[in-house]
Amino acid sequence: MTDYAMTGKKGTGKSKNTVRLARDRYLKRGRMVATNLDIDLKAMFGPRSRHTYIRVPDKPTAFDLEACGHGNHGSKDEDTAGMMALDEMGTWLNTRTFGDKDRAATLDYLAHARKHGWDCYYIMQNVVQVDKQLRESFIEQTVRHVRFDKIRWPLVGGILGSLFGERAAYMPRFHAATARLGCNPQELVCDRATFVGKDLEACYDTQQVFRADYPHGTHTVLSPWHVEGRYLPDPPLSGWRAFLAAWRRPRGMRVPRPLPPPVHPVPVAFRRALDLCRQLPAHERVRWARVVNRHIDAYMDRQRCDQAAHHVASQAGASAAPAPAQAGAGAARSAA
Numbered sequence: 001m002t003d004y005a006m007t008g009k010k011g012t013g014k015s016k017n018t019v020r021l022a023r024d025r026y027l028k029r030g031r032m033v034a035t036n037l038d039i040d041l042k043a044m045f046g047p048r049s050r051h052t053y054i055r056v057p058d059k060p061t062a063f064d065l066e067a068c069g070h071g072n073h074g075s076k077d078e079d080t081a082g083m084m085a086l087d088e089m090g091t092w093l094n095t096r097t098f099g100d101k102d103r104a105a106t107l108d109y110l111a112h113a114r115k116h117g118w119d120c121y122y123i124m125q126n127v128v129q130v131d132k133q134l135r136e137s138f139i140e141q142t143v144r145h146v147r148f149d150k151i152r153w154p155l156v157g158g159i160l161g162s163l164f165g166e167r168a169a170y171m172p173r174f175h176a177a178t179a180r181l182g183c184n185p186q187e188l189v190c191d192r193a194t195f196v197g198k199d200l201e202a203c204y205d206t207q208q209v210f211r212a213d214y215p216h217g218t219h220t221v222l223s224p225w226h227v228e229g230r231y232l233p234d235p236p237l238s239g240w241r242a243f244l245a246a247w248r249r250p251r252g253m254r255v256p257r258p259l260p261p262p263v264h265p266v267p268v269a270f271r272r273a274l275d276l277c278r279q280l281p282a283h284e285r286v287r288w289a290r291v292v293n294r295h296i297d298a299y300m301d302r303q304r305c306d307q308a309a310h311h312v313a314s315q316a317g318a319s320a321a322p323a324p325a326q327a328g329a330g331a332a333r334s335a336a
Contacts, residue, residue, distance in 0.1 A: 003113070003120045003138045005127050005183065008145030013175035014123050016197045017145060018085045019204045021121070025083070027051050032082030034068040034118070036060060038205040041224050048229035056218050058210040059092035062105035067218035071117030084118040088210045090129035107133055127183045141179045141190055149173035270296050 006014045015037060022033050023044055033039075034054035045051050056064050071082025093106065113120050120138070127135050127142060148171045153160060161169030179191040223229075237245055270292060277289045 002140045003110075004122065004179070005130075005135075005139045005142045006121055006123045006145070007126055007142060009125060012145040012147045013177070013195075013197065014145050015087055015204065015206070016200050017143070017175065017177050017193070017195065018087075018121050018123060019200050020195060020197060022053075022083055022085060023200075023203070027053070031080060032071050032073075033085070034071070034082065035085040035087070036210065037085060037087055038208050039221075040203050040205075041221065042228070043202040045224065046229075047224045047232060048235075050223045050225045050229075052220055052223045054218065055216070055221050056086075057214040057216065058088075059212050059214070060086070060106075060218070061102045062109045064218045065106070065109050068116075068118075071119075073117075075117070081117050081119050083121065084113065085121040085123065087123040087208075089122045089124040089134075090126075091210060092212075093131055093134065094129050103131070107131065110134065110138060135183060139183060141181060142183050142185075142187075143177050143179045144185070146176045146178075147173070148176065267299070270299070 006018055008014045018035075019037065019039065022035070022039070025031075026033050027045075032054065034056055036056050036058050038055075039053055041049060041051050041053070054068050056068065065084075068084070071084065072080045093103070109116075110120065122130065122134070122139065124130055127139065151171050152169055153171060157169040174194055174196045177191075177193045177195075178189060180189055181187040236242075273292045274289065277285055277292060280288060
């Protein structure tokens, strides 16, 4: 369970890389994610996804972080630890607010984040912005981000710019992230990654403003399935699933058409009888209402039998008309 410092200038892809790791390394593997970023799970996984994440306030306190619970469901396996990503650390845990009354409790929680089952990702412009204790005691790896579309092609940049326009003189837009041990930029390189992240731009709010008066506490964001997916029709089978479904169906099998929805209006005579029952005294009203309801149920049963008999006869190609309603269940069985 490692603490990472995601550093870089504004617009170099710190939050984008964090969202990429949250998707690929944590959510897709069934691991928990807690963050103060606004993540759009529908854009990330689609409307039928059941992925969720824990949203903490923009500038959380120790109480808000403790409300996230355990990051790996009580397991001691560090490979299943959750992700706690906190953006704009330089605005609410910086060196200038060391006298804040909530600072000690927040640092105490972050010191025990490993025991709570969380991998911590601290997003900031530079490690010198944050508290000295966090910088020198907690951060294990520093990830420095660079954006290459602001770097001019060496030697041939001027020629390309004069031939194809000013934009052609610069490199294409992509990001590079280099992770090193500790906070020293000369330390050993642990990992390197390059990414474009076009598919990530819709997955989180790139213009999110972090406010101290965030109106909500720590809460779980509902999955896209709870919000929209469960109301959508089942998607049609495609690819090998459709092939297997067709191959498993017996030869010559005819899929029956569904029965039409039954429509059995209560006759006027029964409705009139119920109205008369309501005018009787209380002790007589219930007794006669039960009698009328028994007759209504028997009438409805006959209607259902006749409708089923008519459907079976039409499927078999029978030319005879369905039995009349007065014939009852016996006529339905004979027609079947």
